[in-house]
Amino acid sequence: MSCELMRQRMDAYVDCELPAAEAAEFEVHLRGCAACANAALEQTRLKLATRAAGRRFTPPAEFRLRMEQSLRPVQPAKPHRLLRWPVAIPVALAACLLLAVLVVTNFQQRRTTYAELTDLHVTTLASANPVDVISEDRHTVKPWFAGRIPFTFNLPELKDTGFELSGGRVVYLQHNSGAQLLYTLRKHRLSVFIFQDAQSWPQWMASTSSELSFHMESWSQDGLRYVIVGDVSDSDIHSLAELLRKAARQ
């Protein structure tokens, strides 16, 4: 093995990435070549020094605790009471039971989606940089999303409505990219999420709901799923929903 080849393979040797046979051949050369041995030593020293210097930052205890709590697994919901009934139930009731299970499953899936959207909203409010495009102008915010998400949407004119647009950012839900728009109403902040509607989305049996005291309204329009989350009243959320529906029809 020549010195030139040694130098070319030095990184792989120091990183323990050489196959065993080649590493053995490498070490035979090192024992007989002071220049290559010196180079290998320096490379190893640099790697070790980088390892020590690179482990520089430690997460604050408060952050670690917060993360541990947020990653704690959610306790599975108790099975529906109907599921605990004796096996020997009439056939007619079995059909009812199946229907009940389907409803509960869909309800749980919907709750999970609600919870994820609430998480996204809360995370945004807690962030020092809640939006990536900062503008009150819908003609600035909407074009910003071009090329960042696989669809487009209309935003309403807000003059004399009390609502103000703060900006937006790209978010992900169930592996799908979408838009999150942040609005303000009397110092309350509301998130409008827009995703492509898909089969994988839960059947949104109710158009309005509540999660951790946040109010929501959701609807599907022209292949897009809109969800509004905020801590204002249902009627305020509905007013914003109507503005968005009207803009989408234009």
Added chain:
Amino acid sequence: MDEPQTDTGTFEELALPLLARLYNLARWLTQDAGEAEELVQESCMKALRGFGSYRQGTNFSAWIYRIMRNTFLTSRTGLKYSTISLDDEENDVPEPAATGTPESALLASFDQQAIQSALEGLPLHFREVILLCDVEEMSYQAISEALAIPIGTVMSRLSRARRAMRTQLAGAPNSPRPRSASR
């Protein structure tokens, strides 16, 4: 060569032990404490939601780092990097200054602070490959998965990154400058 790493378990079991490492990497990526916390938090939430797509038995740290890197690259700070072409990354590495000083003498004088400054001064694509290889001790295969690049590119990028590190440590006047201002 190390055997491929295989990880199985619940999301909590796999992710919590990596929290400190993810935070460290996030700090190096964002160079800001607040942004690093947000990046780790958002990445973990995405990873938790997408845990169904993780193939049990594969390298979990490479999988979650890939999510964090993609999250970073779509963030306000990361977007600044997204337009960087890596085609001309060879140009990022100046040859060491021809001072006639043996490289060994230059390297002998480095200390931890010098290494940290050199790392901070590297362009993002060099910094992250050094961190994953030398700090996280990931295999070339795992780095390839985490960065979504071929192993050959991992090797060449690592080689150039180390050359850039040496140049910075040598204090060459034409050392590569960071692509964004550190905060």
